Amino acid sequence: MAGVTIRDIAKRAGVSIATVSRVINDNYYVSPDIKERVLQAIEELHYYPNSVARSLKNDATNTIGFLVSDISNNYFTTMAKAVEDVIHKEGYNLIVCSTEDKKERELEYLKLLISKKIDGLILNTTGENDGFIASLSEHMPLVLVNRKVYSDKFKGDFIDSDNIQGAYNLVSYLLSLGHRKIGVINGMLTVSTGKERFKGFVKAMSEVGIEVNGDYPYRYDGDFTLESGYQGATKIMSASDKPSAIVIMNNVMTMGALKYFRSNGIDVPNDISIAAYGNIDNIELMYVQPTIVTLNAWVIGNKAGEMILERIKNKAVSNREVIYVPQLIEGNSVKKIESNQMYSLSC
Amino acid sequence: MAGVTIRDIAKRAGVSIATVSRVINDNYYVSPDIKERVLQAIEELHYYPNSVARSLKNDATNTIGFLVSDISNNYFTTMAKAVEDVIHKEGYNLIVCSTEDKKERELEYLKLLISKKIDGLILNTTGENDGFIASLSEHMPLVLVNRKVYSDKFKGDFIDSDNIQGAYNLVSYLLSLGHRKIGVINGMLTVSTGKERFKGFVKAMSEVGIEVNGDYPYRYDGDFTLESGYQGATKIMSASDKPSAIVIMNNVMTMGALKYFRSNGIDVPNDISIAAYGNIDNIELMYVQPTIVTLNAWVIGNKAGEMILERIKNKAVSNREVIYVPQLIEGNSVKKIESNQMYSLSC
DNA sequence: ATAGTTCAAGAATACGTTTACTTAAATATG
DNA sequence: CATATTTAAGTAAACGTATTCTTGAACTAT
Numbered sequence: 005m006a007g008v009t010i011r012d013i014a015k016r017a018g019v020s021i022a023t024v025s026r027v028i029n030d031n032y033y034v035s036p037d038i039k040e041r042v043l044q045a046i047e048e049l050h051y052y053p054n055s056v057a058r059s060l061k062n063d064a065t066n067t068i069g070f071l072v073s074d075i076s077n078n079y080f081t082t083m084a085k086a087v088e089d090v091i092h093k094e095g096y097n098l099i100v101c102s103t104e105d106k107k108e109r110e111l112e113y114l115k116l117l118i119s120k121k122i123d124g125l126i127l128n129t130t131g132e133n134d135g136f137i138a139s140l141s142e143h144m145p146l147v148l149v150n151r152k153v154y155s156d157k158f159k160g161d162f163i164d165s166d167n168i169q170g171a172y173n174l175v176s177y178l179l180s181l182g183h184r185k186i187g188v189i190n191g192m193l194t195v196s197t198g199k200e201r202f203k204g205f206v207k208a209m210s211e212v213g214i215e216v217n218g219d220y221p222y223r224y225d226g227d228f229t230l231e232s233g234y235q236g237a238t239k240i241m242s243a244s245d246k247p248s249a250i251v252i253m254n255n256v257m258t259m260g261a262l263k264y265f266r267s268n269g270i271d272v273p274n275d276i277s278i279a280a281y282g283n284i285d286n287i288e289l290m291y292v293q294p295t296i297v298t299l300n301a302w303v304i305g306n307k308a309g310e311m312i313l314e315r316i317k318n319k320a321v322s323n324r325e326v327i328y329v330p331q332l333i334e335g336n337s338v339k340k341i342e343s344n345q346m347y348s349l350s351c
Numbered sequence: 352m353a354g355v356t357i358r359d360i361a362k363r364a365g366v367s368i369a370t371v372s373r374v375i376n377d378n379y380y381v382s383p384d385i386k387e388r389v390l391q392a393i394e395e396l397h398y399y400p401n402s403v404a405r406s407l408k409n410d411a412t413n414t415i416g417f418l419v420s421d422i423s424n425n426y427f428t429t430m431a432k433a434v435e436d437v438i439h440k441e442g443y444n445l446i447v448c449s450t451e452d453k454k455e456r457e458l459e460y461l462k463l464l465i466s467k468k469i470d471g472l473i474l475n476t477t478g479e480n481d482g483f484i485a486s487l488s489e490h491m492p493l494v495l496v497n498r499k500v501y502s503d504k505f506k507g508d509f510i511d512s513d514n515i516q517g518a519y520n521l522v523s524y525l526l527s528l529g530h531r532k533i534g535v536i537n538g539m540l541t542v543s544t545g546k547e548r549f550k551g552f553v554k555a556m557s558e559v560g561i562e563v564n565g566d567y568p569y570r571y572d573g574d575f576t577l578e579s580g581y582q583g584a585t586k587i588m589s590a591s592d593k594p595s596a597i598v599i600m601n602n603v604m605t606m607g608a609l610k611y612f613r614s615n616g617i618d619v620p621n622d623i624s625i626a627a628y629g630n631i632d633n634i635e636l637m638y639v640q641p642t643i644v645t646l647n648a649w650v651i652g653n654k655a656g657e658m659i660l661e662r663i664k665n666k667a668v669s670n671r672e673v674i675y676v677p678q679l680i681e682g683n684s685v686k687k688i689e690s691n692q693m694y695s696l697s698c
Numbered sequence: 699a700t701a702g703t704t705c706a707a708g709a710a711t712a713c714g715t716t717t718a719c720t721t722a723a724a725t726a727t728g
Numbered sequence: 729c730a731t732a733t734t735t736a737a738g739t740a741a742a743c744g745t746a747t748t749c750t751t752g753a754a755c756t757a758t
Contacts, residue, residue: 009714020738025716032717035736050486055466056406057714060743065403076428085423085449097463099446102432116444119402139397262636289609291638356744367708372746379747382706404744407713 086305145315171204182341187222189236233260293335433652492662518551529688534569536583580607640682
């Protein structure tokens, strides 16, 4: 089983290695009796083709890389499954790596994946290696998910939810229920998701005459991690003048913030209202159901799988963008503000 | 960047490919000026060594496979991270695949990983390919996690929590609080985890004189999936004679059961008590905190990483077993049964 | 000064495949 | 029947690297 090569099969079947290869790949006519003999030898010796050698010769590994920022975020494992689901049918495999949102780790993994000669890459970038990625994109089929690369040299596809719209909708929802003092826990503003979601926040607020500028009091810039969600909630709630609601810009930070609230006896939504960006797993089993805008990880993953396959087959396709509009799902994490309170706010 | 080979570097630097290889691997003396020239050429041409070719020559891919039953179970992603953490330091990479507990998928992935010439395999088996795995184990470094392979030909290591003890502890806890009619939602009884956890259940029950035999009324044999947890809860709660508590044999089924309870207005623990095997993520944010025995995925993953590295370095090591004792963590999902109720039960 | 020694670096081979090229037997064609 | 054509299967080269073997220049020793 170990170390059995095409040569052993050839010897056993009394044919040349070329013939064995032809039987394995079934791409040339081989007379039935010889074919039979080869197949039998393969069976008897427990031969498995060496895909390392095969990849070297074919200049194709049938492997697609998927580099994500956080493998323990269920959102990405769901997406990975969705990608796998599509590419597996076409004979491709997926290799998933996690950067933990570290610049160096991303670079290291990119180089590793280049070395491993993957046929294509699906990337959820840290946003800190745009130059490298842009020049990589000139030589490797590349599909970005959720996070954009800022470079006009970039050649590839981009799939995302409409971050601005999604965040805008979240905030509009809070505004419609009378909230005006609205806090925000941002993700990294260095990546497109962080940047654009905040932009959606600012936009919605400005439409009711509230300018969110440098010294906006209820703002915390986190980094999409559980800890920063906790920190953000801590900071915002420790101010003397508290907001009535907080918008949180991803699922993981939402869990972090809720941990803070729960462990400090802060009631959601009575003490603070919450609205969040992104899916939460088994949300109906939580002590409170956050109102969210959802990203469909499965849909995005499927699309990413399709697009990378297209790119691998036809490297010349031009840049494409696919933007999904996220849907708002009401939970019970937002309290309606009574109008007398509103008036008191506006004095 | 694409297609730059050692040959291009050699030409650029005006040396032989052997010299370039020596510089890259830093394993032979190369005079400083030549070394410098080579390094510069590598830099200028954006050369990345082709690890496919390298693997073919070295007969080592520096890659370890991790085949799990369910990649969307946070328990396994945590374990994967833990494995990665250990092996990465030694220059190895991890490739994770998910069988979805399907026999054919496991076989397919095993063959794929053999083809890919991984240096070692960490396996959470479906339990349905024991023969194949046992003979594989004679040629490939192999570490089993959580689920055993039943074959005396098997050569490798095994890491697990003490399933019998863990389940026994869960049931004893319920018994100590006065429960006697205790339901059980099993995982697959074809795999060691399912089998042994049930064994622990039976053992604890028999110690208080309750024999769990073929027609035990509160038993559901599931398959570790969310759906089967839901189904199990449905079945058990639809009987006219309901139990006062249910033991659920993994984390995912627990979520499924809770979904049934919650959506059907069945209060935990007032209508039914729950105790479960396995970790639950962000448990403090749930509407009820199940009492559980925990598996430390991180510890198991680290150990698996260490052991597979040892096996790769010294293929001759004999079979080893590492069993961790799981710890019981009390939640608020179990109600104490008053003694008068107990008496009424015993008539 | 000559023979012996050392060693940096080049030449050549091998890893396990796939495939272009070659061969020889079988069949078709005039 | 002799020549042309087809084609099944074999031979050999190539993929990109690591490494053994070889070479020849620089050095040491006599």
